[in-house]
Amino acid sequence: TWVPFAELLAEITSVLELEAELKGTTLAMTGSVQEEVYCDRVRIKQVLINLLGNAIRYTPPEGRVEVSVSVGLGKVQVVVRDDGPGIPPESLPYLFDRFYRVEGSRNRQSGGMGLGLAIAKEFVEAHSGRLQVKSELGEGTAFTLILPLFPVS
Numbered sequence: 001t002w003v004p005f006a007e008l009l010a011e012i013t014s015v016l017e018l019e020a021e022l023k024g025t026t027l028a029m030t031g032s033v034q035e036e037v038y039c040d041r042v043r044i045k046q047v048l049i050n051l052l053g054n055a056i057r058y059t060p061p062e063g064r065v066e067v068s069v070s071v072g073l074g075k076v077q078v079v080v081r082d083d084g085p086g087i088p089p090e091s092l093p094y095l096f097d098r099f100y101r102v103e104g105s106r107n108r109q110s111g112g113m114g115l116g117l118a119i120a121k122e123f124v125e126a127h128s129g130r131l132q133v134k135s136e137l138g139e140g141t142a143f144t145l146i147l148p149l150f151p152v153s
């Protein structure tokens, strides 16, 4: 179905804003999208909630999470960037595997099944989209979600 993407983003940030606020983390939104996107609303919502939820969960309280959205070349791009601990380069190849979680005390105590990114990647690929990660230890992490605006046959 056609999904007003700005509305979907607003729905997600309104929920996660509260979570970030309770933790003391800054959640910022930049850019805009006027277009509707042909996608499965429930699944893409789940993808974005996981990316944003991860960014908030794995970033220290005083951290900052930024969501930037832009449209171009028939695609919508959403970048979720945090200034948290980053992901070790040796973990990056396994990040989208089921049940994979990066070793370390920081995430053992904080729930999580290690399924979110595996499911996200499946959903995104089912939409002919892409999900990429860039991360630098001690600097932060950025996930980029790219979705075609129009149905792909």
Ligand code: ATP
Residues within 6 Å of the ligand: 050, 054, 055, 058, 059, 082, 084, 085, 086, 087, 095, 100, 101, 102, 103, 107, 111, 112, 113, 114, 115, 116, 117, 118, 141
């Ligand atoms: P679930 O999403 O199933 O509740 P999860 O968050 O552990 O559990 P994923 O979302 O698949 O699982 O993430 C896998 C692992 O990648 C996480 O356990 C964490 O170690 C690491 N990770 C994900 N996002 C970030 C991030 N923004 N910063 C640092 N580490 C991250």
Ligand code: MG
Residues within 6 Å of the ligand: 050, 053, 054, 112, 116, 117
């Ligand atoms: Mg997760």
